[in-house]
Amino acid sequence: MTRTGRVSRRQLLGFGGASAAAVLLGNGVWDAASAYAAPAGTGNPFTLGVASGDPSADGVVLWTRLAPDPFAVDGAGGMPATPVRVEYEVAVDERFRGVVRRGSVIAMPELGHSVHPEIHDLAPGREYHYRFRVNGEISPAGRTRTMPALWSEPRELNFAFASCQAWQDGYFTAYDHMAAEDLDFVVHLGDYIYEYGVRTNKRGVTTDSRFHTETFDLARYRLQYALYKAEAPLQAAHARFPWIMTFDDHEVENNWASDLSQADTEPDQDPAVFRQRRAAAFQAMYENAPLRRAQMPSGPDVRMHRRLNYGRLADLTMIDTRQYRDDQPCGDGMGTGCADRLDTERTILGAEQRKWLLDGFSSSRARWQILGNQAPIGQTDHDPGPGVTVWYDPWDGYVADRNRVLAAAQDRNVRNLVVITGDRHQNYAWDLKRDFEDPDSPTVASEFVGTSISSGADGADMNDDGVKFLAANPHMKFFNAQGGYVRVNVDRRRWRSDFRVLPYVTRPGAPISTRASYVVEDRRPGVQEA
Template sequence: MALSRRTLLLSSAAAGVAGAATTWPLAATAAPYRGPLRADPFTLGIASGDPESDGFVLWTRLAPAPLAEDGLGGMPARVVPVEWEVAADERFRRIVRRGVTAARPESAHTVHVEVGHLLPGREYFYRFRAEGYLSPVGRTRTAPSSWAAGGTLAMAFASCSQYEHGYFTAYRHLAADEPDIVLHLGDYQYEYQAGVYTVPGGNPRDHAGPETVTLANYRQRHAQYKTDPDLQAAHAVAPWAVVFDDHEIENNWADEVPEQPDPTFLARRAAAFQAYYENMPLRRSSIPRGIDMQLYRRLHWGRLATFHMLDTRQFRDDQACGDGYKDCADAYDPARSITGERQEKWLLDGFRRSTARWDVLGQQVFFGQRDNNSGPQVVTSMDSWDGYAASRDRITRGWVDAGVRNPVVLTGDVHAHWADELKLDYADPTSRTVGTELVCSSITSTGNGADVPTGQHPWAAWNPHLRFYNNQRGYVRTRITPDSLTADFRVVPYVTTPGAPVHTRATFVVEDRRPGLHQTADNPTPSLMAAVDPADTVAQETLRP
């Protein structure tokens, strides 16, 4: 696959800049040197995240033996000083910030550096050094200043990367696109023991360790995912904004309710949250406190876009009528919420205060209605916003009443590309469109998938607001300007072997002040036009082990 010189640089090993190590002086505040590590500790790569107009978070984790069963990565039980540098150029000739921080054993030797006092709307490069070892180089950027109204934002979003189900080739292609920011919308890693969640023909890779239950388990699992070079390349190319969904703990959990009865679930949740924070480029405001973690937050890209990053797991009511697709009266109970009262108020207040051209909701599960029954009954997924219909109605009416200029919902979870138009009244197909939803497929989850030559799911016959469907793996690449949001649905033909090519399966445009979808390109792959049984899609998203 063709990669730019810059992307190759960013995803290369530390040897590419090793000559600089002899000229990088140890910061004066570093702790006393106490002997070298036995191997390169930067096996998990580097990352940045949550950009603001004056800075961002830098992340790394030291792990010379990343798959160690105790989850500690083969590190000694002592504090290790880690130096960091931020430069205005990729060769580090113009250093703008540097410092030293402590990687501590109680946090599995992770590093979170909140860098500030930088210029807005600028590209920067960063790296780390620990006890003589130099990390790869990462590219990141600050958001534009709060008064900047124009410009172009290249944003990509992805979700659902099951390590066992295939190779993370789509992440490599995402890196080659060199976005300004990446949104990851959940299921960054999966909890299953090897062989439990399989694809037809068998999984091409296996999880290390048992099903994740303890802190050591989750640390080991995150480390295994982070060793993947394609994922490392995607982290190194741009700042990420992340939210979890269910598999970061276990399938289909809801607040304090596990999928199956489990008296140890709250301890498991606390362990999963700690490991998630340790392994993501999040700010100190997201440090877990027991079973609680502050994940919903806003990121502003000048006045062009505001990203409302949501948490639809931690505060939701339990799924109505059980999981799966149901005709369920309780799904319409106005007392039920998928966000919780406090987060809902925060979001509605954000709509009222917004001055952004585009208000983007980065969240986890399908927002628009998907009725899988062609008859008079409405049969929908209880794990999605359909299972919390009154909650969805309050959010949708909230942005309409607030006069939000361009509401767009971004979604993961369902292992397929979708694009749909959002309504206040889904029972009336002629009712006006009040927003747009873009749904990314999985990076690997459920294996290769297949193209759908019509670009239409069979359910669209009685859900005309469902405008596009594709069951291949991939991600969504967007270009946001003051006048439009363009979404390219990027797909790879296979993931069970590495090195697949990528192409844009379809392109849709959302125009300023005109909610809804305008398709500008449709590019099915002739050799892969296998029809998909819609029942397979239901099984993939609701009957996972």
């Protein structure tokens, strides 16, 4: 059994449609495993793979979801509506001769027969192997790694970050290449699924009618996750490294903001109805991701902002730019002269999360501050002339919050702030200015925007956006619009981002190459070509 964890009354009483017992049993808090035998003859229950996540210096959370028929129309994965015991093992070797943790948890139908055992008392900075067993069926083995000890001084950190994997736009080949890298962990910055139907797709395949509709309820969200998680490259990358995950908009609905749906024409335009949709989306996300109890949804609410430490080399701070934001100014699109985007009262973080973020700047002793962020912080002007034309959904629509965060990085003497970002389906390396309205404003941080795994289809090395952006944004040093991910190496003297890109994603088997590499030097904010 895993160590009993503290669960708040709010989590016990407010977890969407799942019972408190389901939550506790699925996380290994209660040891009632002997009461639940696995049903016979259901087939391979591990069709969606295995994963680990949110590593700490002494542990990690493991994940699997039992689904012998992942595409069952009711979203239940072909499982009976009964609890099932799931055994797990953690070993220091891939042959499982040196097992160091062994236990069991209960997969409950209320949580889609997913389990999230949290493993404790492991050694820091150590590689481990894990697997699950149900009714004589053994899962594929996964590999994970704990973080270094909190006060240690690691020599280097290697990780990759990714985002935006629209199934209908292409194949997940990038994950095959990522799985071959030597990484300590993977950061996923959102848009793990897209809510759209996939009847029309760039893969050129015929899909079942159950996947043709947009996702609104729990059963449909479960099916959408099954479609994505059945992809072998994605399973391989999950099984190879621990993942640190958050969401952006498409895990729920495009461009949602707090309690507001994007479009008045959709059936969930009413905030109360939209919150029901959000609760279903968050529950399906939890059921299909290696998230800890601290990230359990409570109905339509979930706390995803959190910090993870990589010794004293780096702190990784994951933020949430969806749940606490004001509505986008001047609509969700792009425009010029929107005064509301400059309103000092507008926020993308919410006051409480912003204070938590800035207090972390002051208290951290890490050499590098990594900010896991969903949509670009840096200004993206589309107008090479004197005007400023920007999208309103990212931080360009919330200028006051951007200025507060970047000013605090300088005023609180953050040693090295580097932002990693998704959303855009394009690669950028650029400087972050204290105030983009002032052409003489100092550079106070650096941002690397990573491209998509597949969203936007094949892309191009350069396109019309790139031409305009490079002309209009002097803080932008690099642009590329091919699919892939960003590989990062950090040591005590410098940060290096390698933009790993694919020539195509609309057919499988694409090779990968490093299109460009950019660095940030210790105590010198701003990006430089390697």
